[in-house]
Amino acid sequence: MRILVTGGAGFIGGHLAEAFLEDGHDVTVLDNLEPFYAEGIKRHTLDVHREVAEGRAVDYRFVDGDVRDPETVEALVADADVVVHQAAQAGVRESVDNPRKVTDINVDGTVNLLEASKEADVKRVILASSSSVYGKPQSLPYEEDHPTEPVSPYGVTKLTQEHMARVYTELHGLPTVCLRYFTVYGPRMRPNMAISNFVSRCVNGEPPVIYGDGQQTRDFTYVADVVDANRTLLESDAADGDVLNIGSSDNISIQELAETVRDQLAPELEIEYESAREADAEHTHASVAKAGELIGYEPSRTIAEGVGEFIEWYQSNREWYEPLVRES
Numbered sequence: 017m018r019i020l021v022t023g024g025a026g027f028i029g030g031h032l033a034e035a036f037l038e039d040g041h042d043v044t045v046l047d048n049l050e051p052f053y054a055e056g057i058k059r060h061t062l063d064v065h066r067e068v069a070e071g072r073a074v075d076y077r078f079v080d081g082d083v084r085d086p087e088t089v090e091a092l093v094a095d096a097d098v099v100v101h102q103a104a105q106a107g108v109r110e111s112v113d114n115p116r117k118v119t120d121i122n123v124d125g126t127v128n129l130l131e132a133s134k135e136a137d138v139k140r141v142i143l144a145s146s147s148s149v150y151g152k153p154q155s156l157p158y159e160e161d162h163p164t165e166p167v168s169p170y171g172v173t174k175l176t177q178e179h180m181a182r183v184y185t186e187l188h189g190l191p192t193v194c195l196r197y198f199t200v201y202g203p204r205m206r207p208n209m210a211i212s213n214f215v216s217r218c219v220n221g222e223p224p225v226i227y228g229d230g231q232q233t234r235d236f237t238y239v240a241d242v243v244d245a246n247r248t249l250l251e252s253d254a255a256d257g258d259v260l261n262i263g264s265s266d267n268i269s270i271q272e273l274a275e276t277v278r279d280q281l282a283p284e285l286e287i288e289y290e291s292a293r294e295a296d297a298e299h300t301h302a303s304v305a306k307a308g309e310l311i312g313y314e315p316s317r318t319i320a321e322g323v324g325e326f327i328e329w330y331q332s333n334r335e336w337y338e339p340l341v342r343e344s
């Protein structure tokens with residue numbers, strides 16, 4: 017299969033491209049190496065792709081380009097069987113500061129891909145959506161038909177993207193699936209995320225710092241589970257035209273997360289607290305029943321297991337990754 021992964025130099029797209037290459041697919045990565053966070057991680061990811069592709073009978077191509085450029089997008093989509101769309105300006109806080117940029121990339125960029133895919137012979141477009149589309153919970157865990165009232169510009173762009181995808185399915189018969197990811201973590205994760213910060217501080221004997229009272233809860237999803245869901249959807253039409261939650265369905269508080277990291281690395285440390293940041297959702301919790309039913313999705317790890325694996329990866333990649341976390 018020929019797969020176009022947009023945002024494939026990023027955290028999740030990077031893991032997807034790597035897995036698809038391992039599975040023997042031809043992969044084109046389209047990414048503009050947006051300097052929103054440490055470019056070094058993206059360069060490292062592209063090196064990993066080249067290593068995986070080497071010695072396998074697969075075509076791998078990295079295109080340094082922008083999803084906002086319709087010509088680039090059209091040319092690449094014309095060569096693809098499946099489009100896996102991860103490129104986005106992520107980050108709730110960034111979207112509050114920079115709403116126009118976030119809308120350009122997340123909405124206009126998506127429309128470029130959908131337009132090109134409508135014209136080409138694409139079998140399916142799989143799009144990365146987000147738990148941010150839900151906003152304030154009326155009931156938890158979120159089921160996919162929970163009302164959507166995003167509380168940040170980022171969430172609004174992700175919801176708009178979902179509606180666009182649905183409309184392209186309904187109007188043009190283009191198969192699309194949107195996956196609502198819940199806080200994803202794992203190797204090469206964005207360095208400014210809570211888990212990488214907690215790990216980095218504890219590894220260095222410094223107390224983890226919580227913003228707020230630590231009672232916010234999150235459904236943390238190990239990146240390998242996100243990969244599995246996308247991998248299944250390459251071949252399955254079971255969720256075409258639909259949205260699925262992809263989470264762990266096991267939400268924990270930031271306090272418990274900090275304790276999990278601290279207990280594995282430096283149990284003697286006392287957790288510290290600073291004031292909360294704006295526009296962060298208070299609670300996220302995924303029901304993954306629909307994804308289980310339609311595509312056999314099942315979260316594979318507990319948070320303690322996933323954190324343990326991340327710590328192991330962190331220790332063996334500390335030399336290049338840690339400075340990026342410390343800078344973020």
Ligand code: NAD
Nearest residue numbers: 023026027028047048050082083103104144146197199200
């Ligand atoms: P990321 O920032 O690591 O990856 C996004 C990639 O897109 C980056 O490599 C960036 O350079 C690229 N990009 C940005 N603008 C671009 C443009 N205009 N043209 C081409 N490439 C561009 O983020 P991630 O964590 O890997 O997230 C991947 C997707 O999953 C995003 O759509 C994000 O909204 C969604 N998501 C992520 C999480 C999470 O917890 N990481 C949760 C929910 C949803």
